[in-house]
Amino acid sequence: MEYRMEELLPVVGKLVEKFTSKESSSVTFETAQMLMEGVIYCIEQCFPASGTALEAAKKMPAEEAYRIGYGLAVEKVYKAKAVYDGLIVDFQDYGCRNYRETVREGMPAFFLKYDAKFQPQNHILTLDYPSLGQHENLCGINLIYEYLCDIALEKRILECFDREAVQMLLKRTEEYHDILYMENLCSLVLLRAVGCMIAGANGAGLELSLKDIEEIRGFFKGNTKEQIENKVAVYMRIIIEKAKLAPQASHFQGLVHEYAVRIYNALEDDGLKGVFL
Incomplete structure (x- = not known):
């Protein structure tokens, strides 16, 4: 991703205004860091594996890349919810408490609390029940979506x-x-x-x-x-x-x-x- 800090700061600045409801122009260092990570996370949504898409994204102004990336993150939330809605139909935990607590209890909390605007990089859940997928480098909605796809696939085997x-x-x-x-x-x-x-x-x-x-x-x-x-x-x-x-x-x-x-x-x-x- 080829964006300099001076290109990202105006985007973060506008996010700070929304975060504070324009009541303050300053936030704590930790909050500023969180918002910067969120901006970078959304911009990265414009960078799939396709080289063509990557080059196109590099030519966008940072603010436009963020706007598009934020939209993609929100869209993935809806995709993840659709996967979950299909998964939970006739869901059986087989008496496995870890499986039940993660899927049946944890996931609804994620969809209630996930904040795509200010903290899209935070997937909230610890995902204590392990899927067979390898997603060490993912976080936020990217991780939750892939994890739910894993669990839905594995459910078909168990059935x-x-x-x-x-x-x-x-x-x-x-x-x-x-x-x-x-x-x-x-x-x-x-x-x-x-x-x-x-x-x-x-x-x-x-x-x-x-x-x-x-x-x-x-x-x-x-x-x-x-x-x-x-x-x-x-x-x-x-x-x-x-x-x-x-x-x-x-x-x-x-x-x-x-x-x-x-x-x-x-x-x-x-x-x-x-x-x-």
């Missing part, structure tokens, strides 16, 4: 399995570790589903027995970490395709490597039961 089976799997996991489950539900469910497919067990019901664990052990016995990863990838692809989410398969790719590492280490330590049961 492929019996609700009570997911609830029971979560309950047993929490009882085994004697702590509330704070990780991603899809991560838990898909690992069990892969195990069920390998053992020829009830996939939808997510049921595995000790005999099934021996089947899984034999399936991976003597494999390298890379071979295990290739085998897991095959079954993950089958599950994703059955869920009719093949175009979004890359979203779940990180789990393949994670599962392979866990399985490989468990084979070495004779701990496969702990991974799958």
